[in-house]
Amino acid sequence: MDSYATLLKREDACESGNEFDGRLGLRISSIFVIMVGSLFGALFPVFARRWSQSGGFPQWAFFVAKYFGSGVIIATAFIHLLAPAEEALTNECLTGPITEYSWVEGIVLMTIVVLFFVELMVMRFSRFGQGHVHDEEGHAHTHLPDESTVSNDSTEPKNHILGEDHLGHTREHHDNSDDESPNYIHAVEDYAAQLTSIFILEFGIIFHSIFIGLTLAVSGEEFITLYIVLVFHQTFEGLGLGSRLATIPWPKSKRNTPYFLGLAFGVSTPIAIAIGLGVRNSYPPTGRTTLIVNGVFDSISAGILIYTALVELMAHEFMFSHSMRKAPISHVLIAFFLLCAGAALMAVLGKWA
Structure with missing residues (x-):
């Protein structure tokens, strides 16, 4: 029995409990504050796109x-x-093959290779890109059905928003909504490719959100700082x-799908915080199993996120987007500055969370 206890202790060498120090009311408040911030961040662009097309919200x-x-x-x-992954898996208390x-x-x-294979198969078996009409520069055009088959959230505004083309495709609307028409087929193909990409992105972000919620719930003296940073994060x-x-x-x-996906992200961290508070007496954020x-x-x-960022957000949106390539250089530079500003702000927040 003693030898078993010794072995168990060795296996749990990283086990150190947590630094939970009370302030339960403040921790409970973080559930709702972070939920509001998360939902606002995830749903604001969806509403902004819808309102900008109806003229009720500035497109900029x-x-x-x-x-x-x-x-x-x-x-x-x-x-x-x-x-953080590097820090967790190289923790000095870990032993063995890890x-x-x-x-x-x-x-x-x-992960990157698997994602590439998944998107490759989606494009292959949905016949993505076949039968497109090419312009003089060889850019493919995705043809979407008219407003009778596409929600108002996705119809093309009169004033085109730069960079909104996906995979370098510009969108043209036709009045043929027949399910067997080439226009409809191309719209379905484009939709399938983009849907695959967004679900992959959501999967990665939600898992990250769950772990930071658990960490916040049982954090110690750094709780206030972490709380504030995670609201912005x-x-x-x-x-x-x-x-x-x-x-x-x-x-x-599927017009309600973006709202459901935004809602899923918005509640992921609050639910994780609630779970963390429920197991606050036993959850070890620096335990061996937790670290791994x-x-x-x-x-x-x-x-x-690396795959999505480099392929979808940088290469496709800036270099392969037909609208961005035709845009004035000032607009391209503004978009690039905004991208750098977002990256810089999150990089600074990384000092605390």
Whole structure:
């Protein structure tokens, strides 16, 4: 029995409890404050896009939210996910195979390759890109059905918002809504590719949000600082996700999907905080199992966001977007500045969370 206890103690060498120090009322308040900030960040771009098309909201606000949010996602991948994953999986108290290889980089690499394969198969089997009409520069055009088949949230405004094309495709609306028409098929293909991308992004962000919620719930003397930082962190991260949700041409049958996805993000951290408070007497944020699970999922999430940031948000939005390539250089530079501003702000927040 003594030898078993000794072995168990060795296995749980990282186990150190947590630094929970009371202030339960303030911690409970964080559930609602962070929920409000997260929901605002995730849903504001969706509403802004809808209102801008009806003339009730300035289109520049959506433009700012989109590119600022893209910068937030880029910084989140490297500063808020990759660095903590490295710290968790290289903790000096860990022993065994986990210490014998650079698992963070390996997991990120595997995640990126898997995501590329998934998107490749989606594009292949949805016949994405076939039968497109090409302009004189060889750019493909995605044809969407008219307003009878696409929700008002995704119809093209008269004043085109720069960079809203996905995968370098510009959108043209036709009056043929036949389910068998080429226009309808192309719209479905574009929708399938974008939907795959957004679900991948949401998966990565939500897992990250769950772990930071658990950490906040049982934090010690740094609770106040972490509380304040996470309010901004989740708001800006939601802005990055929401700007992606707002660009998808949701059909009328799926017009509520972006709101549900935004809601899922908005409640992920508050639910995690509530769970953390419920197990505050037993949850060890620096325990062996916690470190490994946190490190592995942060690595997966980092791979997801790195792939999304480099492929979707930078390459496609800036270099392969037909509208961005035709835009005045001043507009391109403004978009680039907004992206840098979002990345810089989240990088600064990374000092505390």
